[in-house]
Amino acid sequence: MSDLTAVPTPESLRAWLVDCVADHLGRAPAGIATDVPLTTYGLDSVYALSIAAELEDHLDVSLDPTLIWDHPTIDALSAALVAELRSA
Amino acid sequence: MTATVADPLARLGALLDRSPAFDPATLAALDRAERFPADACAALDAFGLPAHYVPVEHGGRLHGFGAVAALLRAVARRDLTVAVAHGKTYLGAVATWIAGDPAAAARLGARIAAGAVVSCALTERAHGSDLLGGELTARPRAGGWTLDGEKWLINNATRAELVTVLARTDPGGGPRGFTLFLLDKARLAPGALTPAPKVPTYGVRGADISGIVLRGAHVGADAVIGPVGHGIEIILKALHLTRTACVAMSLGAGDHALELATAFAAETVVAGRPLADRPEVRRVLADAAAALDLAEAAATVAVRAINGLPRELSVLSAVAKAFVPAQVDDLIARLTDVLGPYGLLGPGFRHGAFGRLERDARIVGIFDGSSLVNRNALIDQFRRLARAWRKGARDDAGLAEVTDPDAPPSAFRPAALSLVAGGNSVLAALPDAARRVRATGPAELAGLVDRLVAATGEVHAEMAAFDLRPHAVPPAAFELAERYELCFAAAAGVQLWLRRPVDAPRLRALLVRALDAMGTR
Ligand SMILES: Cc1cc2nc3c(=O)[nH]c(=O)nc-3n(C[C@H](O)[C@H](O)[C@H](O)COP(=O)(O)OP(=O)(O)OC[C@H]3O[C@@H](n4cnc5c(N)ncnc54)[C@H](O)[C@@H]3O)c2cc1C
Numbered sequence: 384m385s386d387l388t389a390v391p392t393p394e395s396l397r398a399w400l401v402d403c404v405a406d407h408l409g410r411a412p413a414g415i416a417t418d419v420p421l422t423t424y425g426l427d428s429v430y431a432l433s434i435a436a437e438l439e440d441h442l443d444v445s446l447d448p449t450l451i452w453d454h455p456t457i458d459a460l461s462a463a464l465v466a467e468l469r470s471a
Numbered sequence: 472m473t474a475t476v477a478d479p480l481a482r483l484g485a486l487l488d489r490s491p492a493f494d495p496a497t498l499a500a501l502d503r504a505e506r507f508p509a510d511a512c513a514a515l516d517a518f519g520l521p522a523h524y525v526p527v528e529h530g531g532r533l534h535g536f537g538a539v540a541a542l543l544r545a546v547a548r549r550d551l552t553v554a555v556a557h558g559k560t561y562l563g564a565v566a567t568w569i570a571g572d573p574a575a576a577a578r579l580g581a582r583i584a585a586g587a588v589v590s591c592a593l594t595e596r597a598h599g600s601d602l603l604g605g606e607l608t609a610r611p612r613a614g615g616w617t618l619d620g621e622k623w624l625i626n627n628a629t630r631a632e633l634v635t636v637l638a639r640t641d642p643g644g645g646p647r648g649f650t651l652f653l654l655d656k657a658r659l660a661p662g663a664l665t666p667a668p669k670v671p672t673y674g675v676r677g678a679d680i681s682g683i684v685l686r687g688a689h690v691g692a693d694a695v696i697g698p699v700g701h702g703i704e705i706i707l708k709a710l711h712l713t714r715t716a717c718v719a720m721s722l723g724a725g726d727h728a729l730e731l732a733t734a735f736a737a738e739t740v741v742a743g744r745p746l747a748d749r750p751e752v753r754r755v756l757a758d759a760a761a762a763l764d765l766a767e768a769a770a771t772v773a774v775r776a777i778n779g780l781p782r783e784l785s786v787l788s789a790v791a792k793a794f795v796p797a798q799v800d801d802l803i804a805r806l807t808d809v810l811g812p813y814g815l816l817g818p819g820f821r822h823g824a825f826g827r828l829e830r831d832a833r834i835v836g837i838f839d840g841s842s843l844v845n846r847n848a849l850i851d852q853f854r855r856l857a858r859a860w861r862k863g864a865r866d867d868a869g870l871a872e873v874t875d876p877d878a879p880p881s882a883f884r885p886a887a888l889s890l891v892a893g894g895n896s897v898l899a900a901l902p903d904a905a906r907r908v909r910a911t912g913p914a915e916l917a918g919l920v921d922r923l924v925a926a927t928g929e930v931h932a933e934m935a936a937f938d939l940r941p942h943a944v945p946p947a948a949f950e951l952a953e954r955y956e957l958c959f960a961a962a963a964g965v966q967l968w969l970r971r972p973v974d975a976p977r978l979r980a981l982l983v984r985a986l987d988a989m990g991t992r
Contacts, residue, residue: 409940428603428646428703429851429890430941436855436891448891449704452646 391442391468396461403437404457417457428452438464444471479532480541483518487549490514498550499822505669505676507630511553515546516586524561526568526883529580535880536712536777540719540770547723548730551831552675554720559627561716562839563589565709566635566651569885570697579653582633590631592622592683593706599624600844602637602649602703607685609638609650615691616640618652621667623682626838629666630679632656637702649702652694663688674830708888710839711784714792715774717839722770724832725763725799731825732756732806735815746813755809759802761980766798768967768981769960772873772897778880779872781887786852786895787959793845794956796836803829846952850944852891853951857935859894870896874966901927901962904969913975919982920965926991927958954989961985 397417405412408424415424421431435448446467454460487493492510501508515521523539525531533539539561547554560583567579583589598604607620618638628634634654641648656664667682697705733756736747746752773791776784807816807829816826836842872878874897905920912920933951964981 407939407941409938422645426941429707429848432891433851433855436852436893439893440855440858448889449646452704455645 391465393461393465396464397457399441400438400457400461403434407434420455422455444468479523480545483542483545486514486518487545493549495824496822499824499827501677502552502827505671507677507679508550508553508556511550512557515557520557521560521586522584524564525580525583529568529576531580531584536715537771537775537876537880540716540774543716544719544723547720548726551720551724551828552677554723555626555675555834556678558716558720560589562713563591563635565712566696566705567653569708569888570701570705575693587632588627588630589633589635590625590627591635592625592628593637594624595621596623600841602706603644603646605637605639605649607636607638609640609652612689615689616652616694618685618688618690621682621684623667624670624680625682627679628681628683629669634683635696637706640699646703647700650699651696651702651705652690653696654690654694659688662686672834674832674834704890707890711788711888712777714788714839715770715777717835718770718773718791718795721796721799721832721835722767724828724835725766725802727828728803728806728825729759729763731821731828732759732810732815735810735820739813741813746810752809755805757980758984759806761984762798762802764977764981765960765964765984766795768964770795771876771967772963775873775880778883780866780869780896781884782889783892783895784888785890786849786856786892789845789848790956790959792840793842793849793952794960797842799832800836803832846949847944849952849955850939850948853934853937853939855891856895857931860899860931863899864894865896865899870900875970895959897962897966898927898959901965904962904965907969908965912972915979916975919979919986922986922991923958923961923982926986926989927962930954930958957985957989
């Protein structure tokens with residue numbers, strides 16, 4: 384997981400997010416699709432902010448947690464994050 | 472700095488003492504008749520209180536949020552209905568200070584300073600705490616929007632000139648599916664807005680708790696507060712601020728309760744001796760004073776965090792809003808247990824003031840997020856808070872500002888507000904603070920601060936170990952949240968005391984009260 388801090392790619396971010404969401408939901412990572420909104424899994428919007436916050440801690444960058452509201456699937460969030468990290 | 476805070480506070484105190492509108496008999500009669508305290512609100516307008524609701528950058532006198540909280544507490548100490556009725560304008564306008572464009576904020580500031588009442592309509596009949604369930608809709612039209620729907624159980628909905636309204640702008644809803652509008656009633660077409668009748672309430676009986684029905688209400692594009700679709704984010708941030716004001720009102724109710732109970736115990740003679748001579752009465756009064764000190768410590772730090780620790784406000788304000796009204800309700804209940812049988816609640820003592828207070832105070836625990844809703848908000852952040860505790864993450868400059876009531880508040884930075892907190896500096900700094908108390912304070916405090924540090928460590932260990940699932944928060948998490956609140960309030964008490972290390976017995980009582988409530992011995 385820690386190699387993420389070096390060069391995050393959409394793939395590595397996606398994998399990390401799948402694990403993180405699965406952990407929050409108490410489900411197997413294999414059961415988490417990356418192209419559906421996280422609310423599909425019963426994650427409410429405010430709770431989803433904590434996942435964004437974990438991502439912030441994990442990457443050790445400052446992120447606006449509402450990024451997860453603007454990009455509500457794991458795919459969209461990973462792509463947006465990579466763009467954000469590049470521009471930072 | 473102290474002078475600018477104390478000045479209006481002293482002048483307000485004089486007004487509350489002298490104005491006939493604040494005569495307790497008059498206010499009691501209005502409450503019995505369920506009539507709005509219009510004269511008292513007019514007296515506060517004439518005093519200039521509304522200008523304290525408006526940030527300096529928008530033409531008002533609000534700089535540090537601690538100052539406006541102190542003013543609202545003073546009003547609430549006299550009469551909670553008046554505080555709820557008048558203070559609503561402060562709560563109703565905050566969204567515009569956070570996200571409105573500067574010209575709109577300046578216009579609103581001028582209206583408020585001139586006495587306009589501002590209300591804030593979030594709740595609907597079928598959707599209380601659940602903001603994302605809202606059905607009042609705004610649809611785009613040429614040059615603006617059309618609003619349809621109802622908001623209900625809204626403070627000052629009928630009396631207000633301006634109403635901040637949360638409306639669904641995406642039929643699919645979701646966290647980016649709502650937008651905030653500032654409605655100016657005078658600019659709506661006749662019939663577009665109908666006030667719903669006043670709702671009779673258990674407490675604050677004179678307040679205008681009513682609603683609005685909008686039918687094809689056209690507003691211009693300039694009525695939108697902040698970006699379209701950002702209503703939920705803005706209002707959640709606004710609630711972080713307004714919760715500290717609710718907490719101030721709750722403290723005022725606590726002050727009033729303690730004042731009334733102390734006077735009652737001194738004045739009521741039973742079997743030849745005043746009640747105040749009895750040990751059980753002395754004990755309950757001392758306990759109530761300690762509970763109020765504990766609540767005040769949490770409230771003081773939380774409200775100063777708006778200026779000083781904005782990144783932590785989501786946690787600090789939720790903790791204060793969950794904790795303070797619950798403490799005040801509890802101290803009122805315990806005073807009632809001991810003194811109620813002698814007539815404390817009866818109409819014979821100060822126009823029935825205590826009985827009324829007992830009803831009024833409970834309302835603060837319901838609006839702007841109930842204790843449970845706030846506890847849930849805290850629980851959502853357990854994992855991150857536990858991690859921050861382990862790392863010892865803290866903001867020392869912010870901490871110094873919020874724990875020193877004489878420090879000048881730094882400028883309000885809405886952009887620094889965040890929906891989640893990176894940590895809690897007050898708790899992170901507790902082990903260091905405890906070392907300082909042990910090194911420099913009296914021996915009687917050393918053992919207590921050590922127990923507090925140990926309890927705080929345990930609470931965080933349990934938070935880290937908690938297997939939380941969204942939508943399935945177990946009751947034990949709420950119990951843990953309550954202990955977190957007690958650790959926070961006690962740690963705030965320690966930090967504030969270190970700034971002004973006088974009256975160690977008072978800090979001792981505060982710590983004993985917190986540790987007892989946590990069940991540690
Ligand atoms: C005097 C008064 C003035 C008011 N003024 C205003 C106003 O000016 N503007 C406005 O918009 N609204 C106002 N309200 C409405 C108030 O905000 C709502 O009553 C409040 O949101 C609770 O809604 P509800 O009563 O429908 O209860 P519900 O939201 O249905 O809640 C029912 C119970 O479930 C608990 N609960 C709800 N959600 C959670 C959660 N996530 N976690 C744990 N427990 C939960 C609640 O604490 C409560 O005990 C006012 C209410 C009163 C009584």
